[in-house]
Amino acid sequence: MKTMTKLVFTLLGLLYTTLSSAQVWVPDQGDGTFKNPIIYADYSDPDVIRVGTDYYMVASSFTCQPGIPVLHSKDLVNWTLINHVYQALPLERYKEPQHGQGAWAPSIRFHNGTYYVYFCTPEDGLFMASTKDPRKKWEVTFVKPVKGWEDPCPFWDEDGQAYLLRGKVGAGPAILHKMSTDGKTLLDEGTTIYEDKAKQPSLEGFKFLDKREGYYYFSAPAGGVPTGWQAVFRAKTIYGPYEERIVLRQGKTPINGPHQGGLVSTQTGEWWFIHFQDKGSYGRIVHLQPASWKDGWPVMGVDVDGDGTGEPVLTYKKPNVGKTYPIAVPQTSDEFSSTTLGLQWQWQAAPNKAWYTLTGKKGAIRLTAVSVPTDSGSFAVAGNLLLQKFMAPTFSATTKLELHADEAGERAGLAVVNGSFICLEKGKANNRIVIYQQRRKGWDKLYPPVEAASLKTDAQVVWFRVRVNENGTCVYTYSLDGDRYQELGSNYKAERGTWIGSKVGIFCINPTSRASKGFADFDYFRVDK
CATH class of the missing domain: 2.60.120.200 (Jelly Rolls)
Known part of the structure; x- marks a missing residue:
């Protein structure tokens, strides 16, 4: 068994050497470890889910179209582009560039055999997209025309009731709506379930986590994009009251503002957190942190002093997904030999x-x-x-x-x-x-x-x-x-x-x-x- 394991790592090392000479950034180091960022590219506001042995990630697009890239991985380290949620936003204004508008901070979830992506455009409203296969066409539904909403995330409770958690542009409070089971209609005007500008300023990027041991959990970054932190909130009832804890911050590391992302478990029971780091002209690049649960709270990164708040890692052992998969990276170069445009390309407006x-x-x-x-x-x-x-x-x-x-x-x-x-x-x-x-x-x-x-x-x-x-x-x-x-x-x-x-x-x-x-x-x- 040891001989076989050594052979696998030797072959992976050779593959890493070959790929790293051809690709500009390869996070998989070929020896069972990875380096951060796992994607040195602007996949802003990432969210991630696992369905079976497959991991799917989505990210913001803003004015760029096709919009909301869909990425796939088998091990949370090696990612490739497989689709976009939409080719063009179904609004006339997006036929021309709309800088700063478009899809903000999407969330992705899987429920009863269907994949859902929710997103807001800050001046147009709330959208939902759904599909049975994330590699194929998504159906986009304009759920509600409204201004000033951002960062929505759905949740289906154990009794089947659907909810939507969202914020306000400008980093506002956490607001909860009841939703129809199919996720296409909001059933009320929303209830504020958390707001504390002193403890958690600039709260945004809301993500419902799995219900666990009688608690409802949601995560949200706070403190601003370049310098903020990741917080998690929990309550015995979905409307609260919620208590909060900071579970990840920069600490003594060079990874500034580590927050806004998705928490996901592997098929072997490990937990991992994907988030972004603001790198100026390079955009918001994607990092992967180990996570664990301690005293009813998730801890992200490495908790150096045991206070329940982790710090980001620069290198770490790869997630245990029960198998070793080939090294892969998002597409870049293009010989234009296909009859369709490569998934790495976007326009500044709806494609024409x-x-x-x-x-x-x-x-x-x-x-x-x-x-x-x-x-x-x-x-x-x-x-x-x-x-x-x-x-x-x-x-x-x-x-x-x-x-x-x-x-x-x-x-x-x-x-x-x-x-x-x-x-x-x-x-x-x-x-x-x-x-x-x-x-x-x-x-x-x-x-x-x-x-x-x-x-x-x-x-x-x-x-x-x-x-x-x-x-x-x-x-x-x-x-x-x-x-x-x-x-x-x-x-x-x-x-x-x-x-x-x-x-x-x-x-x-x-x-x-x-x-x-x-x-x-x-x-x-x-x-x-």
């Missing part, structure tokens, strides 16, 4: 078939030069940016493109949003390779693009690469032959967006109001260390 095609050129994606005249082509108002999350503290992204411009000023290239972009741009006389810089202007606007560096070229085909360094600075290079790359311009700082981290991707844009037949073909998007 007029923006792209995967059949215009074999093995390439064709982006059309969509007119975005407002603010001189500012990315703030461009829905047709094809983007994915930053996926590691340091990485490089490379693409090859061929521009077929129709109007002067049309541009296609490689972008870091929010921050800067490099593009091939059609001029009046000939083409130019240009780096533009975009700075934030308040929460939801960008200054018009400012030219930072440029050179003239007669090329129609170019290769672009951006190197993102650990401090979020971006270095751009270009090539005219796909072999020799030259740096252009200086370093540019990536910035956080409205509730989201920076994103990287490709685009083709027409910054005028004139209709255009222009387009650009991108042969690939490759992410490397």
Whole structure:
């Protein structure tokens, strides 16, 4: 048995070495341990459940669509994208970017053979999505049009009665509603079951836990995103009164504000907590903490001094799920060889078939030069940016493109949003390779693009690469032959967006109001260390 175990870890070690050389962030260390974060990407406000031997995670999307990514794992460490809850929000306004709006802090639950995801948009209302198979289509129900709600979570009690726990935008009290059994109708106006701004300020991210030993439990982060903590609340009746305890905080670790996530048990009886850490321009990245129950309370992380409040771990033994599974990571690179768009990609608004095609050129994606005249082509108002999350503290992204411009000023290239972009741009006389810089202007606007560096070229085909360094600075290079790359311009700082981290991707844009037949073909998007 020992020989077999040693062989398994040896093979996993070899797999880890192979994958880590190809992937930019691999949490599974191949020796029975993992390192945090388990996903170095902006999967904000994660929630997680287990159904049988499968684990499913969802996260916030805000203006990005398709929305609410669904991830799958067999061991809580190795995750891949399998779906999105919706392709587009069923409201007209989301056909254009709505920075800071969209899906906030979804919760996922499984009840009587059905998967449920609840979420709010802060100005539109409460939504519920359901499916029998999380890999297939979700049915989205607009439960209640209302402003100012956030962070809903359902709960079905032992007698079958359904409830919904939610908060208010601005981190308000815990409010409980009765719901119809099918989860599609609220039956009352809600009752405040906990509020103490002195003990638990900025309370949000509510999650019902399993009923346990006669107590109802819910968890909620408090104290603010960058510096707060995770609290748990319990009561003998669902309406309270609730007592509270802080079960996880930063302590002496470098993991700031560890909170907002999901508590889940393995099939072997272990408990684990998935949460985020705010990393500025990288967004809110995902961590995994061991958990246990002590004196009727969960303790998350490692309780160094035995006071019932844990601290996060940087490395730890992997969860015991009764079996060892292959190393996996969320998708990043794309050769555009499929007939469907990869799950790693999102737009800044509801997807529009007029923006792209995967059949215009074999093995390439064709982006059309969509007119975005407002603010001189500012990315703030461009829905047709094809983007994915930053996926590691340091990485490089490379693409090859061929521009077929129709109007002067049309541009296609490689972008870091929010921050800067490099593009091939059609001029009046000939083409130019240009780096533009975009700075934030308040929460939801960008200054018009400012030219930072440029050179003239007669090329129609170019290769672009951006190197993102650990401090979020971006270095751009270009090539005219796909072999020799030259740096252009200086370093540019990536910035956080409205509730989201920076994103990287490709685009083709027409910054005028004139209709255009222009387009650009991108042969690939490759992410490397």
